[in-house]
Amino acid sequence: MNLEFTAEEQAFRREVRDFLAAKLPYGIRERVRLGRRLSADDHLCWQNLLSERGWLGVNWPQEHGGPGWGPVERHIFDEECAAAHAPTIVPFGVSMVAPVIMKFGSETQKRHYLPRILSNQDWWCQGYSEPGAGSDLASLRTRAVRDGDEYVVSGQKTWTTLGQHANMMFCLVRTDPEVKKQAGISFLLVDMETPGISVRPIITLDGAHEVNEVFLDEVRVPVANRIGEEGQGWTCAKFLLTHERTGIAGLGHAKQALSHLKSVALEVQHRGRPLLEQPGFRQRVVKAEIELMALEVTHLRVLAAARDGGAPGAESSLLKVRGSELRQELSELTRRALGPQALPFFPEYLFGDQELEREEAEHAALGAQYFNRRKLSIYGGSNEIQKSIVAKTLLGM
Template sequence: MNLTFTPEERAFRAEVRAFLADALPNDITERVRLGRYLRADDHTRWQNILSKRGWLAANWPKEYGGPGWSPVQRHIFDEECAAAHAPSIVPFGVNMVAPVIMKFGTDAQKKHYLPRILNNEDWWCQGYSEPGAGSDLAGLNTRAVRDGGHYIVNGQKTWTTLGQHANMLFCLVRTNPQAKKQAGISFLLIDMQSPGITVRPIITLDGAHEVNEVFLDNVRVPVENRVGEEGEGWTCAKFLLTHERTGIAGLGHARQALRHLKSVASQIKHRGKPLLELPSFRLRVVKAEIELMALEVTNLRVIAAARHGSVPGAESSLLKVRGSELRQEISELTRRALGPAALPFFPAFLYGDEPLDGELALRAAASAQYFNRRKLSIYGGANEIQKSIVAKTILGM
């Protein structure tokens, strides 16, 4: 997308590019570039580097220790990070629970948790989905019963991303089973080291341990760890989901994946000509690129509105739907471009340190990434649910 940048914005881009060239560890860059899965240490090393520079919480206002960047600066930062093969920030602390604490938390909660998130001291995970409450999140059954100065929590959460590394969990619980579904929910911050918490892995189709089940058996949570009033957790939940869905669009990484696709399709020959020159294939690539450009403009509008105090509404659902569809389309086109070369699957390469020769290494992750991207249209609220939100909120249907 060709935007007109001011001299200050161009200088900021140069600053970000120079920082990434100097500070981003080469071994992490290579893992991202080759599609290898990142280890916990890879995430923490990079986020500690960003924290030291003051750039970990790119979306935070200055009053809470963020850089106070403009929407365009954040766009530039995301674009340059993706181009440099930097890892995505683990979003649960910085981009999800932190905005909830800023808006609904007590002064004591802000004073305690926000500096720890800013300094990368806590690894957060999300306790929303349950076996019987996914897209119908308000149907959750995890119970929290008041016992003096504590809640006693019992239940099960599922699809808890990177929960095996986390020391903190933000969790939706039912505190009033007699109230309407949404009215009986509260929002708790739970120490993952508390007695009664069990984390069990779920191994996904690509062989990765990315998500988990979390069981809570008589877990005691201090009342002061409740964000907002009792029974008002649904308000916190909706606020958080708008931030999550905006992030799922992953536009910077979609743009990098598109560049990779075009490079692959330019090298692979079809009847003596580059695949990218085949009209039917080129049409799908061009269509994806045009839609990505349009989505980037929408994303900038949403970010700009948020900087002036607005909460993303149905626009976040639009970003989630189209962003996830585009990333799936790009991974599908990459797999098609590689053909049989996309078939090899090397777990020791993807999850470990086993080397592979140049061209094979670039192709080894194609199938794993294709399967992994299938989740994008499901998590964070299934796309069918998001389309209903758009139809009701924007179109009045």
């Protein structure tokens, strides 16, 4: 693999960098940089700007309205967005359900849903995990009983990220309880405004309302909202999860986090010297940087393998495992570098010193991010499950 960027790719990088400098709103950039929570309006503002530029569906082929980028362009775009502190694109519509619709959906479904995803008319959430069915997703119990041209859906979904903003949910349901558990699952698109749906917040360890429980009580969903054939949901789910796991690696954000870690470790003094010059701490930073370089090569290989519209293979599980562990390690090192400064703070005790409040807020946000990053090795399929997939698929064990 040639790891040198061509002149055309370097020009593309400058184009992305210029766009970010001109279009990314300062307030949103600062909230991302300081680790503050973004509102739904913040996300929609940025994604509308990307949509206007034709850069929202970065993994979409041109025939469906995407830019038709190859793996290198996508890699450069992600890297520059992270470096500029742009918000992460909410993945559930554009990066997760859209590829499933392209692969398994009918022409009618493609014509209806894909333009709405690109124009941000629909905010999607994921109805996969349930109490007792997370990593063992095939054990899900949400039932969908056929009644004429509708399914009547009852059950519960959990860890539904940003479900409080969503008007649509792609949902795995059990349509046949008598067959092998993977064979009795179907993939439905559910309007969140349908009677019988209620959303209850779950407050995470960092104090954020990011995830939810979703309850479905005899919710009527048109059969026309099923993707693929009845019982084909497990195939759709596996296809979607490979795209999700590739994204969890978060390579661009890991590179930005490494850069920030180095700057913090140079500022923090330990025994009269910058912390980054302390052998024990420096060794961990160097190890993380080497692993990040290796992850970057693997990421480009996986993207290249999927450039023709297919799903990434079991390699996406390797990306998910190493990427999530690396991002956790970088947040752990940053927290250690800041020490007590990473603890929560109370602005009323800062006596109106806005500069001090700003600095303390930034450090405290890094502490909150440390707690939030704990989930990375669990969601999208726990790392233990991913290692089993690699062992079976790649190693034949």
